[in-house]
Amino acid sequence: MKIRMSSPDITAAEIAAVTEVLQTPDLSQGPRVAEFERAFAASLGSAHAVAVSSGTAGLHLCVVAGGVQDGDLVVTSPFSFVASANVVLYERAVPVFVDIDPTTYNIDPTLAAQAVEDLARDRRPQRWLPPRVRGAGPSGRRRLRAILPVHTFGWPAAMPDLCDLARRFALTVIEDACEAVGAECAGRPVGRWGDAGVFAFYPNKQMTTAEGGIIVTERADWAGLLRSLRNQGRDDQETWLRHVRLGFNYRMDDLRAALGLAQLRRLPDLLARRDQVASWYGTRLRSLEGVDPPVSPARDRRTWFVYVIRLASWIDRDAVMRELHARGIPTRPYFVPIHLQPFYRERFGYGEGDFPVTEAVARSTLALPFSSTMTEPQVEAVCQTLRAVLPHAALRR
Ligand SMILES: *Cc1c(COP(=O)(O)O)cnc(C)c1O
Numbered sequence: 345m346k347i348r349m350s351s352p353d354i355t356a357a358e359i360a361a362v363t364e365v366l367q368t369p370d371l372s373q374g375p376r377v378a379e380f381e382r383a384f385a386a387s388l389g390s391a392h393a394v395a396v397s398s399g400t401a402g403l404h405l406c407v408v409a410g411g412v413q414d415g416d417l418v419v420t421s422p423f424s425f426v427a428s429a430n431v432v433l434y435e436r437a438v439p440v441f442v443d444i445d446p447t448t449y450n451i452d453p454t455l456a457a458q459a460v461e462d463l464a465r466d467r468r469p470q471r472w473l474p475p476r477v478r479g480a481g482p483s484g485r486r487r488l489r490a491i492l493p494v495h496t497f498g499w500p501a502a503m504p505d506l507c508d509l510a511r512r513f514a515l516t517v518i519e520d521a522c523e524a525v526g527a528e529c530a531g532r533p534v535g536r537w538g539d540a541g542v543f544a545f546y547p548n549k550q551m552t553t554a555e556g557g558i559i560v561t562e563r564a565d566w567a568g569l570l571r572s573l574r575n576q577g578r579d580d581q582e583t584w585l586r587h588v589r590l591g592f593n594y595r596m597d598d599l600r601a602a603l604g605l606a607q608l609r610r611l612p613d614l615l616a617r618r619d620q621v622a623s624w625y626g627t628r629l630r631s632l633e634g635v636d637p638p639v640s641p642a643r644d645r646r647t648w649f650v651y652v653i654r655l656a657s658w659i660d661r662d663a664v665m666r667e668l669h670a671r672g673i674p675t676r677p678y679f680v681p682i683h684l685q686p687f688y689r690e691r692f693g694y695g696e697g698d699f700p701v702t703e704a705v706a707r708s709t710l711a712l713p714f715s716s717t718m719t720e721p722q723v724e725a726v727c728q729t730l731r732a733v734l735p736h737a738a739l740r741r
Contacts, residue, residue, distance in 0.1 A: 347722050349674040350548035350650075351715040353607075353614055361602040368598070373575070376601035381558070383608055384543075388533045390560040392567035395601060396574050399522040399544025399557035400427040401594035403492075404434050405573045406540045406559060409566050410490050410516035412437045417473075419459055419515075420492040421451040422683045423702040428494050428520045429682045438486070440472050441683055443699045447639065449496040452701070453505040456491065463488045464513045474683075475693035490516040495524035495534050497678070498550070498647040499640070503529045503537040510538075518542070522557070523649035525550045526615050530644065535560045540570075545600075548715075550647055551607040551614055553600040617716035618648040624720050625651055625712065628727040634659050634734060650678050651714040654705070660737045661708055667733035673726055678711040 365376060377395050385393035396402045412418060414436040420429055422441035429439040442459050445452045459472045466485050470478045473486075491510055493501040501519075510517045517538030521527070525543050527534045535541025540561040545553040561567055572578055577591025596604075607614070622638075629637040634656040640646045655661050665675050681702045683694040696703065712726055 345722060345725055347673055347713045347718075347726060348715070349676060349711075349713050351717045352547040352552045353610075353617070353716045355606075355610070357610070358603050358606040361606040362599050365598045365602045370598045372597045373595045374598040374601075376598040376605065377596050380596075380601035380604045380608070383605060384558055385560060387608060387611070388536055388560055390533075390536055391562045392560065392564065394559045394561075394567060394570040394574065395596035395604070396557045396559060396594045397596055398555050398594075399520075399542055399546065400431060401574070401592070402542035402544070402557040402559045403428060403431040403518065403520060403522075405570050405592070405594060406518040406542060406566075407431050407435050407437070407490070407492075408573055409569050410518060410539065412489050412516075416487050416489040417463060418490045418492055419451075419456060419463075419488070420520075421494045421496070421702075422681045422699045423449055423496060423679055423705060424494045424520065424682060425522070425679065426682055426685060428492060428522075429688070432492070437489070438474065438477055439492075439682075440488075441474075441699060442472075443701045444496075444705065446701050446705060448499050448501075448641070449705060450499060450501040451493050451506075453502040453509075456493075456506060457509050460488065460491070460509055460513055460515070477692065488513065488515065490518055492518045492520060493538075494520040494522075495527055497638070497652055498524045498527050498649040500524065500527050500529035500534050500644045500646065503532075503534070507537055523549065524647060526611060526645070526647040528645040536562065539563060540566055545604060545607075548650075550618065550649060550716075551604070551611050553596065553604040553607070556596050556600045556604060558596075558604075614716045615647050618714075621714060621716065621718045621723060622648050622651055624723040625714075625727065628723065629653065629730075632727070632731060632734070634738075635730070648714070650676075650711040652678050652709050652711045654709050657708070658739050659734060660739050661710055663737035664730070664733060665710055667736050668729060671729050671733065673729050674713060676711045677706070678709065679706060681706050 381393040416437040519541035522544035545556040574594040577589040636654040
């Protein structure tokens with residue numbers, strides 16, 4: 345039985361949709377992109393959607409649209425995929441990491457409020473700034489510009505609190521909803537809380553366009569600007585060879601949009617299958633000593649991106665991964681904290697201990713194989729193997 349870490353869920357409908365586009369002259373951005381944008385916006389009830397070449401590209405464009413510039417500060421989470429902080433660096437701004445909540449794995453809203461209040465009032469800014477930024481350069485006040493919360497593993501971040509905070513301090517809110525298509529916070533879809541929200545469609549996400557992403561926004565001014573920025577800075581009419589600002593080639597193409605449309609039609613089913621796989625895991629892992637299966641929010645709606653378990657402190661997580669690998673079960677350490685990535689250590693002077701909750705979660709968690717195509721026997725095999733390897737991974741008590 346071959347068990348993959350993740351797997352896209354492609355049916356005859358997707359294959360037919362992509363094949364059909366190949367028989368038209370529209371291989372780049374064309375009518376299917378517009379159709380995908382309309383359908384995606386409608387599915388969330390958003391005013392505008394702008395399809396782009398990746399989730400990372402979408403986040404980058406939002407950082408540009410938010411007016412984030414050299415040296416500006418953007419509050420975000422260190423427990424995420426590296427792209428959510430990298431997009432801040434693309435504009436030569438500084439990510440201000442704020443530690444996470446140990447249950448939701450999302451940015452801690454109380455700490456975020458402290459950080460924003462301190463930075464906005466220039467009170468103890470050193471406490472929040474990266475070590476290499478603290479002493480460097482002129483002591484002139486840095487401008488706090490935006491918050492970029494991440495809906496980690498499909499669990500909605502505390503958007504009512506964070507949006508309230510942003511309003512009080514006139515900050516832009518960019519939601520990284522790349523892992524959370526279909527999730528809802530207080531009855532409102534994620535992605536529709538901030539100035540903009542970004543979804544990603546890499547093949548391991550809840551729905552895929554191969555590579556691809558989409559930005560949703562209620563703001564007409566942002567929608568126009570984002571369309572121009574993704575298409576080489578062309579003007580509103582997207583006139584050929586007339587460029588009114590510095591733009592990018594972050595376009596989605598019609599092949600991917602057709603794939604996205606077919607996946608979007610199946611999204612309720614894709615999400616329900618992921619719920620089912622998560623519940624197969626949950627019933628089997630609940631009774632396994634030393635393993636905490638993931639929990640879900642009490643009121644908000646989460647959708648499943650990855651299935652991440654937490655191990656007790658007497659279990660060596662890396663040994664579990666090695667033993668599972670040796671028995672043909674792939675796993676991943678979701679996430680290695682961003683501040684401990686070699687590049688971030690080097691550029692900003694971060695080290696162990698800077699974000700203790702993030703580090704404790706990162707050390708003790710692992711993602712099990714997970715997708716909407718997984719069968720109950722496959723889940724059973726993963727759980728049986730996990731049960732078998734745990735005694736080999738126990739640290740001396
Ligand atoms: C997947 C993901 C992205 C964007 O990924 P792309 O590969 O660029 O589409 C951004 N942030 C998070 C948290 C993600 O999981």
